[in-house]
Amino acid sequence: MPARKDGIVTTINANETIQPGSADAHLLLIGGDWVAGEGASFDLLEKYSLQPLATIATASSAQVTRCVETAHAAFRAGAPSPHERGAILDRAAALVEARRADFIRTMQAEAGFTATDAGGEVGRCVQTLRLSAEEARRLAGEVIPLAGAPNQEGRLAFTLRVPLGVIAAITPFNSPLNTVTHKVAPAFAAGNAVILKPSSNTPITGRKLVEVLVEAGMPRGFLSLVQGGGDVARGLLEDERVRFFAFTGSTEVGRSIQRAAGLRRTQMELGSIAFTILADDADLDRALPRIVNAGYRKAGQVCTSVQILLVQDRILDTVTARLTALVAALPYGDPYAADTVVGPMIAEKEAIRVESWIAEAIGKGARRLVGGERRGAVIPPTLLTDIDPSMQVGCCEIFGPVVCLMPYASLDEAIDRVNATPFGLASGIFTNRLQDALAAAQRLEVGGVHINETSSSRVDMMPYGGSKDSGFGREGPRYAIHEMTEERVVTISTK
Incomplete structure (x- = not known):
């Protein structure tokens, strides 16, 4: 088994700021700053040897609130243009490809993937980032033929696809890179701010993707990373400023998220017997x-x-x-x-x-x-x-x-x-x-x-x-962007 130099960390003080790329940069990203988690810590195991791989500090309730505040403020201040969002995602795709070997080693350790399975994750992640970049540039509504209705001469109408605001992405261990990308990249491509809570089984892969996106130019506040379990998810659900929940996981957990979300929109990819x-x-x-x-x-x-x-x-x-x-x-x-x-x-x-x-x-x-x-x-x-x-x-x-x-x-x-x-x-x-x-x-x-x-x-x-107890909503960059935006109708009278 090769030595694993990355991801072996020790507990640090909560007021320390962590630099991306350091051994313990796997903690939290809040408002553009890497900070230590103030919640309880847990040991992450290497999945084959079952030996300790890393110590992961989780987010406190105050840090979850801070995440939502900074994401909401960033969204209200305005997203980059569709062109720039596409450029950021394209740069991220190139960075992931350049770090293929590092991502593969990380997933072998924390997910137990073979080199083939981990390599497939990397290749698909690159494709998902590039597809999301394309969709960012061509996000558009449609023209409504009002002239076909009576007494509407001199009136024009069209629709806009507008972002929802703050998106919470709660992601699984079995696709710790590509499924994360399928939620984060379309959300940002649409102009939303995103808070990522990766699986506690595979937190390092999610952190490495966040590092890539920050290096690619993700604006401050538009991407946050919190580690933790049910308490962190509940904190996000209790904050009404989170407008959309993208979740992949069990049907049981999906039901609880849906109940707590109320009238807010969700995308659920749940259990299955295939x-x-x-x-x-x-x-x-x-x-x-x-x-x-x-x-x-x-x-x-x-x-x-x-x-x-x-x-x-x-x-x-x-x-x-x-x-x-x-x-x-x-x-x-x-x-x-x-x-x-x-x-x-x-x-x-x-x-x-x-x-x-x-x-x-x-x-x-x-x-x-x-x-x-x-x-x-x-x-x-x-x-x-x-x-x-x-x-x-x-x-x-x-x-x-x-x-x-x-x-x-x-x-x-x-x-x-x-x-x-x-x-x-x-x-x-x-x-x-x-x-x-x-x-x-x-x-x-x-x-x-x-x-x-x-x-x-x-x-x-x-x-x-899926359908039935397998959930609802659709992934795939074009379709996810539609889920994570809403349609706004605009009319113009010229007479």
């Missing part, structure tokens, strides 16, 4: 490698990871044999090893939970085709069959490196199985029958249907979000 349907006419040479990647990348800790693979019964034996061989060949364990595909989960307690769910399923009659004993936070890539919805692996979000095989006879049966869950984020279907593909697109109650791709087939420019 299905992919494999029809008997599918090209297995193309489909199966994609399914393995989508099921086990980031140790299965992706909202759209293939959790249940619905296989048409006529090809079940063939798929089972081929998939068993592919999963059994996946290297797992040390995220610093060059060939590792499945690294550790985010915490040992989560690995213990997944281990218990697997044991429960086996106790109820499921068969484990591939898998093995847990080692610390590492769960070997696991393939189960003979599961049913009474098992936790069949009715709850696993969020671990486990894929479950279930047969189906007809497309109607497969669609009904997907729609029977309370979730609806994304589904995939592999088939060459156009009629079946279109039927799935129209009838699956999910935010995205990917034909001849897996459920985990997101591209950063597309609208991304």
